[in-house]
Amino acid sequence: FASLLDQDPQIAELLVAELDRQRSGLQLIASENQTSPAVLAALGSTLSNKYAEGYPDARYYGGCAEVDKVEKLAVERAKQLFGADHANVQAHSGASANQAVYGAFASPGDTILAMSLDHGGHLTHGFKVSFSGKWFNAVHYGVHPDTEDIDYDQVEALAKEHRPKVILAGGSAIPRLIDFERFRAIADEVGAIFWVDAAHFIGLVAGKVIPSPVPHADVVSFTTHKVLRGPRGGAIVCKAEHAKKIDRAVFPMMQGGPLMHAVAGKAVNFAECATPAYQAYAQQVLDNSRALAGGLDSRGIRPITGGTDTHLSLHDLRGVGVTGVDAEARCDAAGIVLNKNAIPFDPEKPNVASGIRVGSPSVTTQGMGPEQMETVAELIHRAVTRTDGDPDHAVAREIRAEVGELLTSYPAYPEPQAG
Ligand code: PLP
DSSP states (O other), X not given: OHHHHHHOHHHHHHXXXXXXXXXXXXXXXXXXXXOOHHHHHHHTSGGGGOOOOEETTEESSSOOHHHHHXXXXXXXXXXXXXXXXXXXXXXXXXXXXXXXXXXXXXXXXXXXXXXXXGGTOOGGGTOTTSHHHHHSEEEEEOBOTTTOSBOHHHHHHHHHHHOOSEEEEOOSSOOXXXXXXXXXXXXXXXXXXXXXXXXXXXXXXXTXXXXXXXXXXXXXXXXXXXXXXXXXXXXXXXXXXXXXXXXXXXXIIIOSSOOHXXXXXXXXXXXXXXXXXXXXXXXXXXXXXXXXXXXHHTTTOEEGGGSOSSXXXXXXXXXXXXXXXXXXXXXXXXXXXXXXEOOTTOXXXXXXXXXXXXXXXXXXXXXXXXXXXXXXHXXXXXXXXXXXXXXXXXXXXXXXXXXHHHHHHSOSSOOOOOO
């Protein structure tokens, strides 16, 4: 860091400012986490210099002896961690991993069946402005109005009607466990590939606290930077019969050279995730998520589906008469970082939204437990209902001070203790 500070103080100062921002607020964005110093070391390494198009022992560049070993370790550790036949660790991101899965199993114009974005899916699941919506005929299922959980009967009916090439489960705002057996049965009934985008919850699978999609799905794509707590990136695991297709779809169909520093970071992370300490972390993430959802519920901020089985909960703000966009701004001004989110059947436009999404991965990494989640729920409620988005508002200032006090006991990236 000293060399960066010396050469480019402008950027160095911004890196420090971002670290300060991460340390000084309550980080409740469900898709974020705080990766370990070991992963950060791998990301900041000279592996970034190396071209390694291809796969270990079959590269298009010389000098790959060391990076081959790194990638083999990452692949083996991923296979072991998820009990998978095959792993590809080269995807640059979750969206890139998804692009490769489409490339492996579908051609432009084919029909795919996925969860709609406004009910909790993802842009890359066939939303019209994404490549996936432009290149494929995307048919969408949603949640049932009574349960607010996935409407499996609708999935089955749409699958029979449209005979999709691929059926996709997973999304960005699904608080409940997904019934992989039911999806598998539907896919088998219509001869479709069953794909799970586990970006959000794969860390809970790695920690063995929720059921795994790997035994049921043909292919599972995921990001490595959410609950999993690794470097920003993507990965794919699949059945042996699909291994070649997936590898060819990642490279050369969709990507060029892999980011070998990120592959090294993934290897470090997969080893971290295989430890009892990570399993305890994953359990704590779940416990905290439930406590936070319950704390908000008891204050009139209702969780969609009535609760959560995962690291995130989605809340309906209509009970307190505030929109998502206002709640996000009010929380931000009070030192609480979360995002507005559309709720199923939302009467508001997506950029206004009636909900917020909160997640426990980061605050759990900082060591907080259910007792602190009760405090966090109270702080969110107070910010949402008693402030106006102005950081100088007296109540916003009061909340920021309380957030600061809480964070002194649960710091992000704590300074090493002397001695
Ligand atoms: N899939 C799901 C379900 C996601 O939630 C996300 C990101 O939030 C992605 C894919 C895309 O990941 P990335 O942002 O790394 O491209």
